[in-house]
């Protein structure tokens with residue numbers, strides 16, 4: 272077998288290193304994109320794009336002029352409609368890239384300390400709401416501003432406490448309908464009407480509360496915690512994906528992972544093993 276062509280490839284070790292770096296970067300970016308879109312509307316889009324690409328290549332290889340013409344037009348339609356239909360996803364991607372969050376998930380030191388305390392309060396509230404079958408939707412805002420979606424709500428600006436969160440969602444009270452917004456460790460608003468997700472993959476048994484949770488996480492880096500009124504099931508939505516059937520402990524763990532920096536969270540885990548999971552955050556005001 273003639274392998275002389277390989278001599279060109281291996282002529283310069285620097286070329287090999289450069290090619291390897293090139294491949295690794297591309298593979299990593301593709302991996303992050305696939306992870307980012309898995310379970311979201313964009314996953315369906317990607318499947319459609321791959322199918323269109325296969326058809327285009329086949330049509331061109333087989334010289335099917337009419338199909339080729341059709342494919343060309345379809346690509347144009349795709350290019351025009353893509354940014355319109357997927358505006359929320361593209362906005363989120365660009366925001367993540369802008370903050371450098373597409374490649375890292377770390378949170379600032381200040382946020383970490385505040386979040387330690389509120390994670391416990393949220394876990395406790397979710398537990399009690401779930402056991403009493405009281406529906407609830409909490410949204411924890413992180414870096415993306417979503418003020419334009421919160422105009423409908425009622426201003427609160429109160430310290431996060433399990434007691435207050437439970438009170439807000441008591442049925443037939445003025446603030447129970449809609450979402451409660453937590454930002455900068457404060458309950459900023461209640462009774463907010465959020466944009467609904469139109470993700471076709473969402474379980475048909477899930478209604479508008481869960482769609483609203485998904486909707487806001489498709490548009491921003493917020494985390495939404497949902498307690499189902501019907502079943503008491505606790506769920507968490509993030510990046511347009513939903514995790515269901517959480518118990519209060521796993522909810523705390525996920526929130527801890529997502530909201531606290533890694534090294535800090537390891538301290539929390541150590542304390543939990545030592546039997547003192549209840550984290551004492553800075554209490555400037557009485558939470559009860």
Ligand SMILES: Nc1ncnc2c1ncn2[C@@H]1O[C@H](COP(=O)(O)OP(=O)(O)OP(=O)(O)O)[C@@H](O)[C@H]1O
Nearest residue numbers: 406448449450464465478479480481483499500501
């Ligand atoms: N766009 C929205 N933004 C915020 N909250 C909403 C929105 N739409 C509905 N909700 C809340 O969801 C409640 C209705 O929940 P629905 O039964 O339709 O959804 P679900 O996902 O099946 O929830 P559950 O399992 O609790 O019944 C409303 O009373 C309201 O509090």
